[in-house]
Amino acid sequence: xxxxxxxxxxxxxxxxxxxxxxxxxxxxxxxxxxxxxxxxxxxxxxxxxxxxxxxxxxxxxxxxxxxxxxxxxxxxxxxxxxxxxxxxxxxxxxxxxxxxxxxxxxxxxxxxxxxxxxxxxxxxxxxxxxxxxxxxxxxxxxxxxxxxxxxxxxxxxxxxxxxxxxxxxxxxxxxxxxxxxxxxxxxxxxxxxxxxxxxxxxxxxxxxxxxxxxxxxxxxxxxxxxxxxxxxxxxxxxxxxxxxxxxxxxxxxxxxxxxxxxxxxxxxxxxxxxxx
Ligand SMILES: NC(=O)c1ccc[n+]([C@@H]2O[C@H](COP(=O)([O-])OP(=O)(O)OC[C@H]3O[C@@H](n4cnc5c(N)ncnc54)[C@H](OP(=O)(O)O)[C@@H]3O)[C@@H](O)[C@H]2O)c1
Numbered sequence: 001x002x003x004x005x006x007x008x009x010x011x012x013x014x015x016x017x018x019x020x021x022x023x024x025x026x027x028x029x030x031x032x033x034x035x036x037x038x039x040x041x042x043x044x045x046x047x048x049x050x051x052x053x054x055x056x057x058x059x060x061x062x063x064x065x066x067x068x069x070x071x072x073x074x075x076x077x078x079x080x081x082x083x084x085x086x087x088x089x090x091x092x093x094x095x096x097x098x099x100x101x102x103x104x105x106x107x108x109x110x111x112x113x114x115x116x117x118x119x120x121x122x123x124x125x126x127x128x129x130x131x132x133x134x135x136x137x138x139x140x141x142x143x144x145x146x147x148x149x150x151x152x153x154x155x156x157x158x159x160x161x162x163x164x165x166x167x168x169x170x171x172x173x174x175x176x177x178x179x180x181x182x183x184x185x186x187x188x189x190x191x192x193x194x195x196x197x198x199x200x201x202x203x204x205x206x207x208x209x210x211x212x213x214x215x216x217x218x219x220x221x222x223x224x225x226x227x228x229x230x231x232x233x234x235x236x237x238x239x240x241x242x243x244x245x246x247x248x249x250x251x252x253x254x255x256x257x258x259x260x261x262x263x264x265x266x267x268x269x270x271x272x273x274x275x276x
Pocket of ligand 1: 006007008009010011012033034035036039052064065066067068070073074091092093112113166
């Protein structure tokens with residue numbers, strides 16, 4: 001199976017090297033194209049460097065890793081050259097299948113990885129349009145398995161899916177940054193040590209819950225005995241934190257909607273069309 005990657009920026013570079021280094025694509029099966037071709041020199045041993053249209057002619061799966069403002073140009077470039085059964089994969093969560101279809105009507109998937117792909121532990125969101133077959137699903141999901149787990153969602157849930165896996169590392173990091181800063185005010189331990197203790201405990205708590213199938217309640221009740229010290233802390237969190245969490249999702253989901261409208265405009269649509 002030939003795999004093409006268009007756009008050698010943050011996402012395209014990550015995917016290209018993960019596919020190459022994991023050996024999930026065979027030798028000579030990777031194709032890469034980028035607007036500034038010189039940037040691809042470093043990938044010459046990993047992929048066949050070519051133009052967008054050559055890549056479309058050769059590839060069975062094409063990952064389009066460009067910003068929304070460049071998407072229409074790329075789709076117009078490759079549309080006439082795509083193989084009949086090609087699977088087009090966009091990395092942008094904000095451009096709906098309905099808009100893509102106006103330029104290229106083919107089997108299409110959206111893929112939203114998380115930064116944890118770096119250590120092969122991404123929870124990658126995947127959505128498919130109506131033309132995608134089970135065989136396409138299997139091929140794509142087996143490719144993406146080299147960066148972690150794949151979760152298929154309907155397109156309308158891709159926004160919340162992104163919050164939960166793609167934005168979540170940022171939310172988790174900021175919550176624990178606040179906790180570590182507060183701990184620092186109450187101790188003489190150095191910040192690096194506090195962070196290390198908290199991060200390892202956080203990561204182990206997640207693994208413990210996943211491996212033993214434990215719920216949040218079960219962890220809380222195991223640690224927070226009635227009238228004990230932990231309970232004092234968990235009470236504060238259950239009392240004060242829900243408002244913050246609610247505001248977080250109110251704000252990020254509103255921002256997501258605005259971003260989708262902007263992406264649709266950048267894709268070349270009028271504001272009116274984007275809002276319908
Ligand atoms: N970064 C993230 O964490 C993240 C996460 C999830 C999804 N995404 C989505 O993934 C997509 C790519 O994001 P990114 O962060 O990888 O962007 P990026 O770093 O800006 O890279 C975009 C790449 O696309 C290339 N490009 C632009 N127009 C092109 C064209 N006509 N033909 C070929 N290549 C072209 C650019 O080439 P030049 O070298 O000439 O500029 C650049 O290398 C975006 O839609 C973004 O929303 C990003």
